[in-house]
Amino acid sequence: MTDDQLAVPEPHSTPASTGDADTIDRFQDPGLPAHRPRRADVDEKAAKRAEHQVSFMFTLSILASLAFAICYFAVDPNLRGRLIIIGPMNLYHLILGLTMAASLLFIGLGAVHWAKTLMPDTEVAEERHLQASDQAARDEAAGILSQGFRDSQLDRRPVLLALTGGALALFAIPVALPTIFGLGPLPGDALETTVWKRGMRLMIDPSGTPIRPEHLTQGSVIHVMPEGFVGDTHGEDAPSALEIMEVKATASVLLVKLNPGDIQSQKQLDWGVDGIVAYSKICTHVGCPVALYERQTHHLLCPCHQSTFDMTDDCKVIFGPAKRPLPQLPIMVENGYLVAADGFAEPVGPSYWERG
Amino acid sequence: MSKLAAYRRSPIALIVLLFLGLTFTGTAYAALQPTAPADGAVASATASDDVEEGKKLFLANCASCHGTNAEGKTGINTAGPSLVGVGSAAVDFQVGTGRMPMAAPGVQAAEKPVVFTDKEIEQLGIFIDSLGPGPQVPDAQYIDLVNADIANGGKIFRTNCAMCHNSSAQGGALTRGKFAPDLMNVEPKHLYEAMLTGPQSMPVFNDHTITPQEKEDVIAFIKNIEEGGNDFGGHTLGSVGPAGDALFIWTIGIGLLIAAAIWLGRKAA
Numbered sequence: 223m224t225d226d227q228l229a230v231p232e233p234h235s236t237p238a239s240t241g242d243a244d245t246i247d248r249f250q251d252p253g254l255p256a257h258r259p260r261r262a263d264v265d266e267k268a269a270k271r272a273e274h275q276v277s278f279m280f281t282l283s284i285l286a287s288l289a290f291a292i293c294y295f296a297v298d299p300n301l302r303g304r305l306i307i308i309g310p311m312n313l314y315h316l317i318l319g320l321t322m323a324a325s326l327l328f329i330g331l332g333a334v335h336w337a338k339t340l341m342p343d344t345e346v347a348e349e350r351h352l353q354a355s356d357q358a359a360r361d362e363a364a365g366i367l368s369q370g371f372r373d374s375q376l377d378r379r380p381v382l383l384a385l386t387g388g389a390l391a392l393f394a395i396p397v398a399l400p401t402i403f404g405l406g407p408l409p410g411d412a413l414e415t416t417v418w419k420r421g422m423r424l425m426i427d428p429s430g431t432p433i434r435p436e437h438l439t440q441g442s443v444i445h446v447m448p449e450g451f452v453g454d455t456h457g458e459d460a461p462s463a464l465e466i467m468e469v470k471a472t473a474s475v476l477l478v479k480l481n482p483g484d485i486q487s488q489k490q491l492d493w494g495v496d497g498i499v500a501y502s503k504i505c506t507h508v509g510c511p512v513a514l515y516e517r518q519t520h521h522l523l524c525p526c527h528q529s530t531f532d533m534t535d536d537c538k539v540i541f542g543p544a545k546r547p548l549p550q551l552p553i554m555v556e557n558g559y560l561v562a563a564d565g566f567a568e569p570v571g572p573s574y575w576e577r578g
Numbered sequence: 579m580s581k582l583a584a585y586r587r588s589p590i591a592l593i594v595l596l597f598l599g600l601t602f603t604g605t606a607y608a609a610l611q612p613t614a615p616a617d618g619a620v621a622s623a624t625a626s627d628d629v630e631e632g633k634k635l636f637l638a639n640c641a642s643c644h645g646t647n648a649e650g651k652t653g654i655n656t657a658g659p660s661l662v663g664v665g666s667a668a669v670d671f672q673v674g675t676g677r678m679p680m681a682a683p684g685v686q687a688a689e690k691p692v693v694f695t696d697k698e699i700e701q702l703g704i705f706i707d708s709l710g711p712g713p714q715v716p717d718a719q720y721i722d723l724v725n726a727d728i729a730n731g732g733k734i735f736r737t738n739c740a741m742c743h744n745s746s747a748q749g750g751a752l753t754r755g756k757f758a759p760d761l762m763n764v765e766p767k768h769l770y771e772a773m774l775t776g777p778q779s780m781p782v783f784n785d786h787t788i789t790p791q792e793k794e795d796v797i798a799f800i801k802n803i804e805e806g807g808n809d810f811g812g813h814t815l816g817s818v819g820p821a822g823d824a825l826f827i828w829t830i831g832i833g834l835l836i837a838a839a840i841w842l843g844r845k846a847a
Contacts, residue, residue, distance in 0.1 A: 260846050302806055308813060315811045338846040426787065428733045437786035441776050444787050445737045478781075513741040514752060516779040521753050525741055530753055541753075 254345050262339045272339035279332035286324035293317045413574060416448075416473040418551060418565040423449040424477060424500065430454060432559045435495050438479040441517040446475040446500065448562075472570060474503040475551050476513055476522075477560070478533060484520065487536040493552040495560065500551040501537050504571040505529060507544040522548070545573065632705025635698055639679050648709055655683045664775065665712020666703030671771035673699045675764075677778075685755045686778060713774045713784075720790045721766040723798045728807070731799030734792055738783065746808050746817035747800050752779060762804055766797045 262269040293314075301313045354360075376383050423432045427445040430453015438444070451461055451469040461469070482497035490499055501522075505512045510526035520533040521540070529542030537548035549570050552563035569577060637646060643658030645651045650660030661668075672678040673694055677687040694702070703715065736745060742758035744750045749760035756779050761769065773793050776782035788796070802808070808817075815822040 262846070310806065311813050312806065312810055316813075319812055334842060338844075343845070427737050429789075429792070434786075437784070439782050439784050441782040442784060442787055443738075443781035511741065515781050516752055516756065517776055517781050518779055519753070523753055525750070528753075
């Protein structure tokens, strides 16, 4: 490598603190350290040994691949066993994992060992060059471009120039329109409403049985889904699996029986039945299912980010990142069963742009 | 001056005297402390005797926190809820898993070795039942797990239990030091009673909200996890979720990667 390619630019000003200006002008290229031959380079026996080591590792890899294929069919997939220190586990997956790992690992180990011991290890420096073309080539390219501009007469016919530009620009429309509207329909009021409406029965998830208020004891918790979306959903006009998932993600409700005397909010009492209250199970932070109800403290905890809601005070947030209380579902008794008295009065789940 | 008087002034005398005094006090305490009667020693055939025996046990072991009539007490170190109407199922769970009597006041009564015999626990339960009706110890048919539907139990477990106890029933944290215990190696009877009575922070799942058959399904599902039914693909790493997996990768996994990188960068000899 030559001096002038790695040269440090001349400093514009000499640093004030240096006494001897000559010694600081440029760093000397220290060059490469002396090449030291490896044992395998000088000793044919060592080279042979290295070759054997590499062959051994590749052989191990081949054996591991064959062992994988045999075990894949021969071992019982439910085989379990107890390993010392590690404990009980499924041995089938352990064997497949170990043989697959060995199969790949020994290819890698062999290749690296081969490269380190037998392949050439002389130090090679790769020179760097200027990236720009020389001035003549650049002038020629500019000449071709302006020649083309003149030959197509664009400099003399501005209407053609404008229309070419306009046509090319508007071609963006056939590309962009399907992309934008292909994202799906606008959400409409789907963010503000759920399937709950007046008279809809509350059903136990997952059995799908309706709930009588006298069936709840103090401290009872029931996970509730709206009627028609839980239990046996195989009828004529049954909802699709996708619809059920959507309802589960928006309309699931936690039904809790509290002592009416413990409830501090009049609205919470009025929207419940004798201390039985229903709250949205979707966290107002990022929408995890909030369901860790502590019966003694009446705290309702979200497992994702530890937002804690006070069940006795209209599910107000008392800890954590959630900003709004959980929405309450008004309920009443109809024909002996608990039904919704109305839908949710506010959007359930996490905040969004329009809501803030 | 007699020999005894001379010894009395020796500095060793104080230590000897202290040792003797402590030994005597300890022995006397061990001999005189109120002990729970041994199993079967006072077993009686009539129910009213069981109530009496249960009451004696209650007064000796529980009344300091729960009150002499099990009416409950409030206080800094002696607060206990009323036990009227909690039923023998609650007694069997709390005492039968060693949670009661509590070793020390705290946010949560932890599981520990059981201090009473089965007979004594039954007598305590009969005494509590005599105060007011409550949930009973389950019938054998609902805890023998014969004809239980494990898949249905899994559905119910994931809806009602998994958020606190973890989807593999390994337990999890609650607020302010409380926690949901892991459910491995718990007797089916105690699992059933916990659902039925809702001990401590746990909600109640009575026979209407989760029917006895469904409770048996849930227990069968938990037992299936115990036998490895939920456990595919190598080691579970405790089934505690991403924290356990991440700890393994960040220590052992990255450690191996660093070792490999160092080996790759070294020149051969």
